[in-house]
Amino acid sequence: MTGRPRSEAARKAILQAALDLCARDGYQGVTMKGIAQAAGSGRQTVYRWWQTKAQVLLEALTEVMAERMPPTPDSGDPRADLVAFLEQTFTLAQGVSGHIVVGLMADAQSDPELAADLRATIIGPRRAALRSVLERGVLPPDVDLELTVDLVFGAMWYRLLNRHAEVNAELAEEIAGLLARIR
Amino acid sequence: MTGRPRSEAARKAILQAALDLCARDGYQGVTMKGIAQAAGSGRQTVYRWWQTKAQVLLEALTEVMAERMPPTPDSGDPRADLVAFLEQTFTLAQGVSGHIVVGLMADAQSDPELAADLRATIIGPRRAALRSVLERGVLPPDVDLELTVDLVFGAMWYRLLNRHAEVNAELAEEIAGLLARIR
Amino acid sequence: MTGRPRSEAARKAILQAALDLCARDGYQGVTMKGIAQAAGSGRQTVYRWWQTKAQVLLEALTEVMAERMPPTPDSGDPRADLVAFLEQTFTLAQGVSGHIVVGLMADAQSDPELAADLRATIIGPRRAALRSVLERGVLPPDVDLELTVDLVFGAMWYRLLNRHAEVNAELAEEIAGLLARIR
Amino acid sequence: MTGRPRSEAARKAILQAALDLCARDGYQGVTMKGIAQAAGSGRQTVYRWWQTKAQVLLEALTEVMAERMPPTPDSGDPRADLVAFLEQTFTLAQGVSGHIVVGLMADAQSDPELAADLRATIIGPRRAALRSVLERGVLPPDVDLELTVDLVFGAMWYRLLNRHAEVNAELAEEIAGLLARIR
DNA sequence: CCATAAACGAGACGGTACGTCATGTCTTACA
DNA sequence: TGTAAGACATGACGTACCGTCTCGTTTATGG
Structure with a gap:
């Protein structure tokens, strides 16, 4: 079985949300929870592809x-x-x-x-x-x-x-x- | 009236505990709670004189x-x-x-x-x-x-x-x- | 979307823990912290469903x-x-x-x-x-x-x-x- | 030697402060610290003569x-x-x-x-x-x-x-x- | 007429519960 | 199987009050 493919839309939304939050609250103010919320994605979706907020922001x-x-x-x-x-x-x-x-x-x-x-x-x-x-x-x-x-x-x-x-x-x-x- | 004077022993214990914890766990691993515990002091005693762990470590x-x-x-x-x-x-x-x-x-x-x-x-x-x-x-x-x-x-x-x-x-x-x- | 459903096990454990603590320490000795600990649950889980220890005990x-x-x-x-x-x-x-x-x-x-x-x-x-x-x-x-x-x-x-x-x-x-x- | 006698003024101020606080904040809102502060007395002076806020209020x-x-x-x-x-x-x-x-x-x-x-x-x-x-x-x-x-x-x-x-x-x-x- | 000593005000001390927040994991229903 | 939602256990946050302690000061009595 192959399952549902990774959502590119979610990936982009997460990276963009991370950038936006960083601009608004500063690096320290960014949280994984906040990223997921701002991206309209689930928490687990973020954790599935990145381990930390640093990795999200590094990719962004x-x-x-x-x-x-x-x-x-x-x-x-x-x-x-x-x-x-x-x-x-x-x-x-x-x-x-x-x-x-x-x-x-x-x-x-x-x-x-x-x-x-x-x-x-x-x-x-x-x-x-x-x-x-x-x-x-x-x-x-x-x-x-x-x-x-x-x-x-x-x-x-x-x-x-x-x-x-x-x-x-x-x-x-x-x-x-x-x-x-x-x- | 004057009140009980600040305890120099507590001050030194807190600064030393902060340094020790930083050496053991790294800067990020240091917490206000941990400092108080390691110094054998109360949490409020730390907060009375410093607002953040950064201020404690800066003084140390x-x-x-x-x-x-x-x-x-x-x-x-x-x-x-x-x-x-x-x-x-x-x-x-x-x-x-x-x-x-x-x-x-x-x-x-x-x-x-x-x-x-x-x-x-x-x-x-x-x-x-x-x-x-x-x-x-x-x-x-x-x-x-x-x-x-x-x-x-x-x-x-x-x-x-x-x-x-x-x-x-x-x-x-x-x-x-x-x-x-x-x- | 629905999210994870409330854990009936946690609910019962919390109510039972509250009763047990009340029997052991008396009403005044019961604390939210103590309830959570005795129930093996997180503090937030208690606060999510009840605001005070009185509400927990009332439900129990x-x-x-x-x-x-x-x-x-x-x-x-x-x-x-x-x-x-x-x-x-x-x-x-x-x-x-x-x-x-x-x-x-x-x-x-x-x-x-x-x-x-x-x-x-x-x-x-x-x-x-x-x-x-x-x-x-x-x-x-x-x-x-x-x-x-x-x-x-x-x-x-x-x-x-x-x-x-x-x-x-x-x-x-x-x-x-x-x-x-x-x- | 006899030492300084108990201050009747302090005693009355403490009892009155306890009553006032109880009227303002309710029984639960009264604290030993608050009584001492409101009475303009030291904390130890309250504890010297009463063990709990209940004893203060009972006497009042x-x-x-x-x-x-x-x-x-x-x-x-x-x-x-x-x-x-x-x-x-x-x-x-x-x-x-x-x-x-x-x-x-x-x-x-x-x-x-x-x-x-x-x-x-x-x-x-x-x-x-x-x-x-x-x-x-x-x-x-x-x-x-x-x-x-x-x-x-x-x-x-x-x-x-x-x-x-x-x-x-x-x-x-x-x-x-x-x-x-x-x- | 001081010396003693206890009470006084102030407030720092070690401790502990408070209620909140973010973490990383999990469990649902849906796509 | 990926996803959105959100409950879960954990643990640090900063605050409040507890009861104790240690200062300097005040106020009685007794040598």
């Missing part, structure tokens, strides 16, 4: 990022490419996506499986993307690229978390400017 | 840092001072203190009052300390110190959260080395 | 009385019927049921909703039953039946509360004897 | 009754004396005193010491008083006076508790009328 975030993060075009100017890449990244990080990813990171501190998923799905690919942009030649060849990635994305995370400064186009310019001064 | 962390973070001595060698400062910082961040501060940062995302306390008590002073070390002359005079602080502490936070690499003496050396190449 | 008492209070048979001898009715009533009042109904009455002093429920469920029907027995002709026709009911059940309540004398078959006989002397 | 009630319950005058007309006695009793029972004594009776169900105090201080003397009035000759000499007291005061208690009818002068008349018909 992945879909959002797939839509909104096209590969950075190679303009021939390495520094301009870097600025473009960072501006695009920072813009996304300022919105609801930023709140989600920060919340996911917080939950990941006590959920190793989520931590692994988060690295594999979001963090890792973004690190690779930044690295490939950096490899186009903004830095002297003997500079440690992994360290540079840590410094650049680290500044972004730090500001996202601590909110002592904006994560915007200006930051992108300043970072590119500072990297350009490394000899 | 503050006391730990006050003990373990002496001012960085001025050796005359700016880069050596920077390395010493970062090593000291990173060492503390690797232990339970790191878990706590990461958890606090996560909670602060949905608790503005905690966020303000955290900036005022922990983050701000550390930023000021790093900035004063950087001012000793590791960088060209026209480099934006705030941006540099964001990059350096950002890298630390990023690694603490994402755990893709260690936060250790080696990182301190590498960062100092990279900063020294800025012209 | 109602079920006990439904089992143990058959209608008084009409033997043709009004005074014998009255004695039989009172003996049956007093016997039940001597046991745990008496403790419960006294406790309910006490709580009803500060809970008007409970007071109404108690009158509608227990007190009112018993008054009506006594009245119908009295109407069989133990009293002269112009005697106020409501007042007589107050006197008879009043004596029972008074002794139940104050415990200065037993509420037993002897009392039933004495009351019937005194009523028979009214001209 | 005793003082009220001593003021308001003069001995029933012997007019020569036994039935008129009975009516006068019952009217006086019922009038007092209608007010705050009624609420208090009902609450005390409720608490006494789970506090044997209070039950004994209540019988000795309030219930017993009132029973004796009613009995002495009845002995003036409203009843045939072979009627059981204790039973009659139970019926009369029972009716009062029953109405005070269940509130299905007033406890007033009319009731006094009706009871006296019914007792007069006993042959």
